[in-house]
Amino acid sequence: DQQVKQNSPSLSVQEGRISILNCDYTNSMFDYFLWYKKYPAEGPTFLISISSIKDKNEDGRFTVFLNKSAKHLSLHIVPSQPGDSAVYFCAASEVGGSQGNLIFGKGTKLSVKP
Amino acid sequence: DGGITQSPKYLFRKEGQNVTLSCEQNLNHDAMYWYRQDPGQGLRLIYYSQIVNDFQKGDIAEGYSVSREKKESFPLTVTSAQKNPTAFYLCASSTRDRVYGYTFGSGTRLTVV
DSSP states (O other), X not given: OOSEEOOOSEEEEETTSOEEEEEEEOOTTOOEEEEEEEOTTSOOEXXXXXXXXXXXXXXXXXXXXXXXXXXXXXXXXXXXOXXXXXXXXXXXXXXXXXXXOOEEOOOEEEEEEO | OOOEEEEOSEEEEOTTOOEEEEEEEOSOOSEEEEEEEETTTEEEEEEEEEETTEEEEOTTXXXXXXXXXXXXXXXXXXXXXXXXXXXXXXXXXXXXXXXXXXXXXXXXEEEEO
């Protein structure tokens, strides 16, 4: 059973507009969330994270929102740029949990068109 | 600069042969991981190791083997028992507080012909 779900396999956005990538989770014990960005034939790179004690974290053009009651987080990219075209993975973990590994979603492929 | 290195970038092997993928890190990380990426499947955990001389199976360990004799190294062997070995393989490492994020290598594309 998938604990972290990214229900949109792909998303297409015009350059300059907002990109919104969504992620849902089922395990209420998750308390730390991350977004990774991955280009083809490369390893994922860390983008932004959020702890469950917050509901928003910003880093430049990237903002992550967390809605704990809905078990939902989203990544906003404003404004979107062609270089943002990549696969974005949502990941979650339970800090202090016995296993402690990150659980990844299946990814959303973002295409930003000029 | 510290980092995590996977080699080779591309690897071709004949069906039925074992092949070993290299992963080395100089980040002084305790934990290391192997993932496999297939189209539409996301990142699937093969094996992970939290400390030298210890490792655990992930979600898709069948047909794979690993060793962790040194902190810096975590090689993955794809055996002939792996039914569908052609894939993109990613190695990662993290600190003891591993839940705060992983550092990934650049990956190895394995093609079995």
